[in-house]
Amino acid sequence: MTTPELHLETLFRIDPRGRITGTREPDSRRGPVFKLVRGPTHCVWAVRADTPARVAAALHDLATEERPGDDPRLPPLHADRYRALAGEAVESGPAFAFPDALPEARGVVFLDTVDRLVRHFPDWSQAEMPGRAPIAAVERDGHAVSVCCCARRSDEAAEAGLDTAAAFRRAGLGARVTAAWATAVRASGRVPVYSTSWTNTASLAVAARLKLVVYANAWSFSDGRERMPAYSG
Numbered sequence: 001m002t003t004p005e006l007h008l009e010t011l012f013r014i015d016p017r018g019r020i021t022g023t024r025e026p027d028s029r030r031g032p033v034f035k036l037v038r039g040p041t042h043c044v045w046a047v048r049a050d051t052p053a054r055v056a057a058a059l060h061d062l063a064t065e066e067r068p069g070d071d072p073r074l075p076p077l078h079a080d081r082y083r084a085l086a087g088e089a090v091e092s093g094p095a096f097a098f099p100d101a102l103p104e105a106r107g108v109v110f111l112d113t114v115d116r117l118v119r120h121f122p123d124w125s126q127a128e129m130p131g132r133a134p135i136a137a138v139e140r141d142g143h144a145v146s147v148c149c150c151a152r153r154s155d156e157a158a159e160a161g162l163d164t165a166a167a168f169r170r171a172g173l174g175a176r177v178t179a180a181w182a183t184a185v186r187a188s189g190r191v192p193v194y195s196t197s198w199t200n201t202a203s204l205a206v207a208a209r210l211k212l213v214v215y216a217n218a219w220s221f222s223d224g225r226e227r228m229p230a231y232s233g
Contacts, residue, residue, distance in 0.1 A: 001191070002095070002097040002191060002193060002215045002216075003039065003215070003216075004037040004038065004039040004042065004043065004044040004095075004215075004216045005037075005044050006156065006157050006191065006193065007037050007095045007193065007195065007215075007216050007218060008035060008037050008044050008045075008046060009154060009156070009157075010024065010152055010153070010154050010156070010157040010158065010159050010193060011023060011024060011031075011035075011152050011159060011195075012024060012031050012035065012046065013028070014046060015049060017049075018046055018047075019046060019047055019048065019049040019051075019056075020032070020035065020046045020047065020048045020049060021049045023152060024152040024153060024154055025131070025151065025152055026127070026128040026130075026131030026132065027128065030048060030050070031048055032048065032086070032087075032091075032220035032221060032222040033047065033048050033051055033085075033086035033087055033221055033222045033223065034046075034047055034048070034051075034059050034082055034085070034086040034220070034221040034222070035218065035219070035220050035221075036063060036066065036076055036082070036218065036219045036221075037095070037216050037217070037218045037219075038066065038068055038069065038072075038076070038216060038217050038218075039068055039215060039216040040068055040069065040070050040215075041068050042068050043063065043066045043067070043068055045059075045060070045063040045066075047059050047060065051086075055085050055086070058081075058085055059082065059085055059086060062078040062081055062082065062085075063078075065077060065078065066078070072094050072214050072216075072217035073198070073217070075092075075219075076219055079219075082219075082221045083221060085221075086221035086222060087221055087222045087223040087224065088223075088224070089220075089221070089222050089223060089224035090219060090220065090221055091197055091219070091220045092197065092198060092217065092218065092219045092220070093195060093196050093197035093198050093199075093200070093217070093218060094195065094196065094198070094207075094214045094216070094217050094218075095193060095194070095195040095214070095215055095216040095217065095218055096193065096194040096195065096207050096212035096213060096214055096215065097193065097194075097212065097213045097215045098182045098192050098193075098194065098210070098212060099210075099211055099212070099213065102179045102182055102183055102210065103175075103176075103179050103210070104179075105136070105176050105177070105179045105180035105183070106176075107138060107176070108136050108137065108138055108176060108177055108180040109136075109137055109138075109139060110134055110135060110136055110137070110180075110184065111129075111135045111137050111144065111147075112129060112133065112135070113126065113129065114126045114129060116137070116139065116142060116143055116144050117135075117137070117143075117144050117147065119143040119144075120143060120144060120145055120165035121144065121147065121163060121165070131150070131153070132149040132150050132151075132161070133149070133150065134149070134150070134181060134184035134185065134188070135147060135148075135149040135181075136148045136149070136177040136178075136180040136181040136184065137177060138173045138176060138177055140168070145164065145165045145167075145168040145173065146162075146163070146164040146165070146168060146173035146174055146176070146177050147162070147163055147164075147177060148160055148161065148162045148174070148177040148178045148180070148181035149161050149181065150185070153190070154190075155190075156190060156191060157190050157191040157192070157193055158185045158188075158190050158191075158192055158193070159193050159194070159195060160178055160181060160182070160192065160193070160194045162174050162177070162178055162203065162206065164202075169202065172209070174202070174203075174206045175206050175209040175210050178194070178206055178210060179210060182194075194206075194207060194212055195218065
């Protein structure tokens with residue numbers, strides 16, 4: 001079941017105090033100073049573990065006044081206060097659930113070695129492959145041109161990380177590999193989830209094509225040094 005809690009706990013490692021200790025990527029990062037996730041029935045939030053106690057307490061007190069809602073684009077009640085306390089760098093975007101029925105993804109392969117990735121995606125390394133699995137790809141001439149993997153993964157869920165080489169975009173490949181990835185994630189016993197920013201039009205188009213359903217909207221407030229990966233469809 002997709003919930004604001006699932007979104008938060010899939011993206012971040014949370015300590016017993018409810019603080020963010022790092023992201024759930026193979027190369028874990030610190031994460032934002034403050035993360036707020038608002039669903040239609042309730043809100044959840046977390047503060048980074050190294051945040052001073054006074055600032056963390058102030059953020060928590062403000063967040064308790066936030067109200068759930070069905071309008072995902074409605075800004076947080078205390079957005080300006082969060083910026084002042086946590087940092088001016090703000091990212092926001094929807095979190096999507098996958099429908100029960102997904103289109104059959106023809107022509108998709110699953111990769112476990114990096115050699116067929118690096119021609120179009122040179123930043124990949126073999127060391128990260130196990131932590132990104134399942135890795136669904138469409139290939140041209142034996143090399144991946146569109147790939148969907150686990151951007152972040154917990155025991156319960158996995159978030160899609162999607163990228164398509166520039167020359168192969170706008171051909172529906174992103175939706176195809178994402179559907180195949182989600183089906184494989186479900187087969188592993190995890191819940192597939194998909195999130196992006198409101199400014200990533202390519203990624204939003206993939207969500208629309210697959211008829212994904214918004215279950216929450218999330219905001220990250222930080223100093224700009226811990227930005228979410230910018231995947232594209």
